[in-house]
Amino acid sequence: MLRQIEGSRAVAETVALCRPEVVCAYPISPQTHIIEAVGAMVKAGDLTPCEFINVESEFAAMSVAIGASATGARAYTATASQGLLFMMEAVYNAAGLGLPIVMTLANRAIGAPINIWNDHSDAMAVRDSGWIQLFAETNQEAADLHVQAFRLAEELSVPVMVCMDGFILTHAVEGVDILDQSFVDSFLPPYEPRQVLDTSDPVSIGAMVGPEAFEEVRYLAHLRQLDALERIPLIAKEFAEATGRESGGLVRSYRTDDADIIIVALGSVLGTIKDAVDIRREAGERVGVVGITSFRPFPGRAVHEALSHARQVVIVEKAFSLGSGGVLSTDVAMAMQGTPLTLRTVIAGLGGRSITRRSLEKLIEAAGRDELEGLTFLDLDNGAVERERARMSATRRSGPSAENLLRDRGTVSSVKAKEEV
């Protein structure tokens, strides 16, 4: 049923339809509305049977999910940024043990400096953990992906995280079609664990594996991810046939058939990019967009197919690897090996900085003129950066850069600024 609903709420209600049995979470912006909504549903008896547990940290949250999942319960949690890092050990652990936990990651920047707004650095931090990572472009897709995520996770015994941009999606109110219970029930059968703690058939889960078998274990996990590459499109197809809309899948192309330049991105920024693409198209530019939905497993072949006919690929990403460059770009570059493609990385939207349609249009223009450098930072305040660099080289004790930049902006009291100068 179509409703005007906050993104978090839409996710919460859809998750509830998936009949999770154990929900545990620790509050962190911008995930709070999701778990609050689920918690209220459980407390009111609308979501039952379900145990909602207020845990004392994110580490505990993922641990509770691990225990629950290993006991055969469908487990769900949500987090972001710092919380994800705090549960990092457990995130790897869940994947290593092959537990089909589903988690919503409300993408948010990682500090220091502390920043509660959206970027993809948190998701990138766990990309090697063995979790499947699906990126939602819209709130509709965010809601729908959770249903597919449970199905996928439980089929493969691999945990899945659904990434949705913090605040941009989570706190946006728009029309979302909430599925009905009977459909979800038919799409998502009850959880049948591959391995479970059972007093009538005891096993020891979580052995110590040494050099003689560790590599094989890892490889087997990798193969399961590759299996996911098969399953994801099929599940998305099944979903599309039943609902009439596209949600999920590996990649989604927009106006790429004859594109010269293709922009690649993850998440909600795709909407803005498509708007910019439309405008540039009108101006005669042959430009298209490829949105990657399944970031892990990385759909190398699908990406290759989607991009190989272009001349230039511009990867707009909301994360980067300090001292190196783009993260998504590296995966794309691997997928495009052997092609004469030009790859350009644009880092944008870090810490929630708005990515405007106008900036994107300029970006596309610059790309069209082959003026883009290998690595660019969209809308970077070069002046502020120069001034800070000057300060740092002038005196050893130049102070924390973040504060200096803010002061430079005039955001902090000018009394201090006077002292400085």
Next chain:
Amino acid sequence: MEIPFAITLDVGTSRANHTGSWRVERPVYVDRMPPCNDACPAGENIQGWLYEAESGNYEAAWRKLVEENPIPAIMGRVCFHPCETACNRVQVDEAVGINAVERFLGDLAIEKGWDLPPVGTDTGKRILVVGAGPAGLSATYHLRRLGHQVRLVDSAPQLGGMMRYGIPAYRLPREVLDAEIARIVAMGVEVELGHVVHDIDQERREGGFDAVFLAVGAQLGKRVNIPAGDSSHIIDAVSFLHQVADDDPPLLGRRVVIYGGGDTAFDAARTARRLGATDAVIVYRRNRERMGASGEELEQALGEGITVRWLSTVNKFEGDRIVLEKMELNAEGFPEPTGEFEELDADSLVLALGQDTDLSLLDQASDVTVEDGAVEVQASMMAGASGIFAGGDAVPADRTATVAVGHGKKAAHGIDDFVMGRIPAQKDRHELATFDRLNTWYYADAPRTKRPELEKIRRQTNFEEVIGGLHEDNALFEARRCLSCGNCFECDNCFGVCPDNAVIKLGPSQRYQFDYDFCKGCGICVKECPCGAIEMVPERI
């Protein structure tokens, strides 16, 4: 369930890892000799029969007991219980009341009419046993079990030896004595009473005996020269007690002095009191620490109003006065006269100064050596090489009924080997279960029960038994105080304390086995075995 590779493992897979290969030493179960068994002159398996008694299997306990000693009801009253002195429990709280439990079992057997073990298949051999005291009766019992025919002779009109004629009825009731003797005789023994053997070789030839056991005891009371008047009534304790036992007590008057410090002196004193003496005074030339009688005897005697003059000797006995000379101990601990005298009123003097043997029956026996009034014997109790055996008070050894019982058993086996033409088998003794090998933490604290004692007054006018026995509750309690030194009593400690689950419990009465596939040799089992029945030995590498 179909489990993921390596991350998840199936039950039981660790048993493929034989950690036994880690060991440098391994535990083994051992049986060690409990000190009580070791100390018992009769060789009883005390720990063994206490083990049975603990679970209330009194008949089984009694049967184990009489394997070695056929007269427990008697021994439970007169034995000086060296087992209790040796008992390791002394170092925890007090010795186990082994003697009291033995008596309980003996009395119970009489009450229930339990039979002694059966007589062995007839061997056709005939053995002569001279003397029906504890040595002779014990030998008779064991010989009958071995299947030999026995002729038991005694110079007295009744069987029992010193048990009847030396030990007063208040210490050893006649019904008990008679019952246990009768049981032995009922095994088919030719008995001849009132028969004195003058020449053992002749007696043997005439009777066609394959071997002879001399258990003639030491029945002659020692006498010393005490200047006395004609009317002075002096009697030796042995004769005194004998006459009392014959129901023909001599008249000693109201004031009796007993000279000597051994058990016999006390028996005489306490008997004198029962016969009506108002004063019974023991005169002993040394002090309390040196006297031969047991502490119990002294305690009971004092409780009955008997007084003791320590460090005194009898100088002379004139009319109705005895003159005592005071002694003092010199540097070496020997009493020396002080020249100080004291007078006591006395109607009679009983001499309890020790006993001598009468071994004239051996005068003609060629290869038997008699020295210092005792027959020299080997470990098998054989004197010489021709089948004459001797034991009890007649041989050099401590003179107690228990030792005598032990001799009787040894002699019976020695005779058995001799008449059947066997070389005696060498028996290895287990190592002693010393206190340091025990882990006494596991034994609950419990002091020994006290045997009830008759009220002192009642005691003095009749010959009722002074020390009553235990009844079942406290006999059980007492038996269960046994630490079972050196012998597994299935406490399950080893089975429980092994961190590697490497002890296999075989079942009730079957004890345990080590699973050497997994035992790492840590030694906790050895340390926590309460009775010290496990030991570490170096691993064979």
Next chain:
Amino acid sequence: MTTQPVHFYQIGSFAVGNRLLSDDERTVQSNLDRTNSIDSGHRACQGCGEALGARYALDAAMRATNGQIVAVNATGCLEVFSTPYPETSWRIPWLHSLFGNAPAVATGVAAALRVKGNRDVRVVAQAGDGGTVDIGFGCLSGMFERNDDVLFICYDNEGYMNTGVQRSAATPPAARTATTEVVGPEPGNIFGQGKDLPRIAMAHDIPYVATATVADLHDLERKVERAMELHGARYLHVLVPCPLGWGSASNETIHIARLAKESGLFPVFEAENGKVTSVSKIRRQVPVEDYLSIQRRFAHLFGKNPRPDVVAHIQEMADQNIARYGLVDEDADSKEMAE
């Protein structure tokens, strides 16, 4: 406690079993049918107190629940020596996740059982002292606060033994570990640090808190049984000597645990809802020297440069425990009678 002589069974209530007692009066360990929750073939050191304590506790839990327990184990000695691929010595359903999350994982297991309507299967979480008082502390406190239906057992060997004997908050003062070496003016661990987890647990007012040692099996089993009668968060702290880390002979494990209790250094007691309900009295008190002198981790207090001042300080700690919990009967003659 009855003192009727006819019930006096020679070795009373101290030994593992007793042929004179009926099965249900003996310990679980004396029973041929005991689960052997941790079975042979594990790689614990010779004489490991933790291997023993784990079997004791879990077998008792198995009996108390008719074989319906699930165990969650933290990383540590117990986990490592029991499940090195391809061998596991666990005979019960068992899950190992991470070092610091055993209480939280157990919460999850309990929640799953509850949501499935399974009232029979009970959850036991277990960790060493490191995984309980240090890295697991946050999760433990959270589990206590929520009163999740988990019995948490801490096997305390007073250090991070699996990684090579490093100090934890449970390491006693003056003890030598690899990170509190016997050098400098204050050799060994520092006085004044450390956490009293049992009391912290009591401060959470959870239904049941108890301490025990591997030296008193009857007591330990009874406490596990009692814990399993209750629901909600329960905590059991078991002292398990480590021959390797403590520098003691492998056969002394139980003896040392006994001395820890008898000296007063390790008080053995039970508490419910924050109040002490019973205390296991010291039977034959010993001075702390008897306990300390047989462990090489305290060797520097004796020998060539003895530190009687440190030993006296430790004795003070023991005396404080005795006073606080009433571990010694005022009546000097009293001795424990067998049950």
